[in-house]
Amino acid sequence: MHCYESVVNYLSSGMLLAGLLHLILHRKAQASYGRYMKPTTPTRMVPARVAWFLQEMPAFLMPLLLMHFSQQYSTTGRAILLKTFCLHYFHRSFVYSLLTRGQPFPLSVMATAGSFCLLNGFLQGHYLLHCAQFDEEWLVSYRYTIGLVVFYIGMAINVHSDYILRNLRKPKEKVYKIPAGGLFEYVSGANYFGELVEWFGYAIVTWSLPGFSIAVFSLSFIGPRAYYHHKFYKGHFKEYPRFRKALIPFIF
Secondary structure, eight states, rough: OOOOOOHHHHHHHHHHHHHHHHHHHTSSSSSSSSGGOOOOOOOOOOHHHHHHHHHHHHHHHHHHHHHOSOOOOOOHHHHHHHHHHHHHHHIIIIIIHHOOOOOOOOOOHHHHHHHHHHHHHHHHHHHIIIIOOOOHHHSHHHHHHHHHHHHHHHHHHHHHHHHHHTTTSSSOOOOOOOOOGGGGBBBHHHHHHHHHHHHHHHHHHEEEEEEEEHHHHHHHHHHHHHHHHHHHHHHOOTSTTOOOOOOOOGGO
């Protein structure tokens, strides 16, 4: 398949603008789901496990479909990065979604997230399969090694932090508690921090506009949420450790 460079550039730029717009619009309030859900807002809800599975799945399936219909994709660099990208969404779709104990999602939030995952899956998959150029020197470069190491460190932090959050409450218990252990000893949003480390590692190893766009979009989207989680803990728990930091307080 031909590399549609203009489409890649438009989608990447759109993702950057969407992330920055979301950051601006949510400086004062968070999207209405989870602990920030407004009880008076009438909306159709979807169970958390179903919502996570359906919204994350497109980002996992789209690169696989593109790979299936592509005739040339088996270079080492492309294979490694495709597997790296898909690994994140495989975990989100088949592991995290089945284990989460989160609250139901508004259908509109699930649909929006699913649309983003579909576009992102196409963007990253098409770029890696048909546009990216990786030579033998790339495989032994510092950028390749550092980027992959950063990505997998971030994923380990993210997975471990999710494990801590899942085990904070007993089944069917709905009270909020202070997370402890791992990087939660230092930052309020250790799970978000881990995911951001993942995507910035991905941006380093791909050294591309699509890679940079998903990193910035993630920072703009989950960064504010981590900050408001920090404010929530400080406002609701007198015993909350004051030395802990918000994820990105410099943005606000």
